[in-house]
Amino acid sequence: MTRHTFFLLAGVLSLSCLIGCGGGASGPSGVGASKSVRLNAGGSTFVNPMMTKWAKTYNEKFGVKVDYSATGSGNGIQQMIAKTIDFGCTDAPLNEEQLAKAKENGGAVLHVPLVMGGLVPAYNLPDVQEPIKFTGPVLADIYLGKIKKWNDPALQSLNPGVKLPDLDIAVVNRSDSSGSTFIWTDYLSKVSPEFAQTVGRGTSVKWPTGIGQKGTEGVAGHVGRSPGALGYVELLYALNQNLKYGSVKNKDGEYVLASLESVTEAAKNAMAEIPDDFRYSLTDVAGKTSYPISGTVWAVLYADQSANPKGRDIVDFLRWVLHDGQELTKELHYARMPPELVQRIDKSLAEVKQK
Template identity: 45%
Template sequence: MIRFRNSLRVAVLGMVMFHAVAAHAAEVSGAGSTFVYPLLLKWAATYYVKTGQQVSYQPTGSGNGVRQIKAARVTFGASDMPLKPDELRAAGLVQFPLVIGGVVPVVNLPGITPGQIRLSGPLLADIFLGKVVNWNDPAIAAINPGIRFPDRKIVVVHRGDSSGTTFNWVSYLSKTSSAWNESVGTGTTVKWPTGVGATGNDGIATYIRNVEGAIGYVELTYALQRNLSYAAVQNRSGTYVQPSRESFSAAASAADWSQRPDFYQIVTDAPGANAWPIAGVVFVILPRAARDAASAKAALAFFKWALNEGQADAAAEHYVALPAALVKQIEAYWSENIK
């Protein structure tokens, strides 16, 4: 674990920092969500080429990102769990959605290909509760006819850090399993009944790839980049849905942002036959009145570019861009709430 954390620090320093910026450019720094890291990395690189503006981002987990922005150590925080309006006001912060993606269960089972197996919310909850402990359990076989599972112990892998990806994962489990809701509940951190912890989406992806019999959860891009096998998951309508930009978009289309103060909304377990049930929204958190006005202005310019011109990058990284009407609503929110 120590070796992994050291490697992650090296990766962050080597991949995220963009140097040799114009002398007049304000410094823009961010921290938080690992869920959105692949896209923010790509956006920052593209934006730097276009404008010479440096945007540095540390994928430290949503909980850490919230702590960093509250302490004014970064220009912006990013979290997959929205803050409630009262908490935002108390801390002098604002938030807005940036992009939509999906959390997927990933497994390491020899011979199992991406999307081949099916899992439901109650079954996933029982696995992460430690009630279903072997891959040849009848409950798994019952919804996967024709697939022969090995007589192998299930190794549960979960986040060990404060994580918005975890928040969306356990939100889905809580909405579909009363046993999970009553015994574990939701949050960026929970008291896990079983399993081993890893840091960041990348940490879970690495563990899954290296340990046969393992199951965990990551944002889809991490699964695709590392060629991990993911599962189709049962949604509210009873349909087993494959994770894709289309199913994420179907989940997002059920959301109505117009009456949501500070855009507070959770989109897991969305209605719709084609909706992915573990969709997540990434939120950017900024101060209402920043100490460094130049950096705050530069950050807003970056996000305005990302929301209006960064759509191709979002699609390439398997995220869903926000609808144009919502982008206009966000820009009006900036004018009304950020000094």
């Protein structure tokens, strides 16, 4: 064998190994092995536009189909625990009761942070052009039914020079079990002791006032067609439907609008507090430019996938989302996961038991 032939053969063998052995950081780990696979997932409406983009791109690249149903975070958790879907997506980490139920049904649950975003106070005031300023306590009092008018002194004092109308605030909330509701109530519970005591945090709460709408689309749609309405929606939905939304005073006393940058800043400032099980909160995080109502979307799945013939495909897809998939987040106004957090999540994914 000539020296030239030897190196040529070595190069071909190395390339074959990389292709056949899944040497990349993301994507299916075997050639052609996943071509007929269809993953079923569901839950969070927050992540639905992003998941739709990820699923389409992943299918085009690898031939693996990901069917996602935006049924709400609560439903996604329920279906994951019941094993009627391959993985769920939620904007709220599982609570202790849900973890215990999952342990009985299938073992430990892994939380995989996928993407971050901001929840905004969206409103419909056609004659007000300037972004309205809110504080957490004022938002809490609105959702407690204590502030009923847009020109209430508590709101007007935050917005000097802005002529707020003598109009009822039509409060809109989620009627279904929702991770967005968890983020919203988690924030309001942190900044308002009264809200924490009377309403509390959760994916589904008993609202003292307001109109319930199903899904983020329902809330955004109602706000868009109802003058005087105020509701909480993800930034992307507000932008897509041309809804006005306000800035919120953060822990450092700064009024901040939701953006990729301000949500990412919140994540960076929370990094040291993120535990090994990845159940954390991004609301009311310190930092001059941190947006205070930021949240994460998690994929949740059983850590033991050894009895699931699609277990490896689930892990491959989630690993791809955490790497190549993050390049698609900016165009849809989601904030990508910080690289230092991705490294930690990779180690956790590597411990998933696969068939």
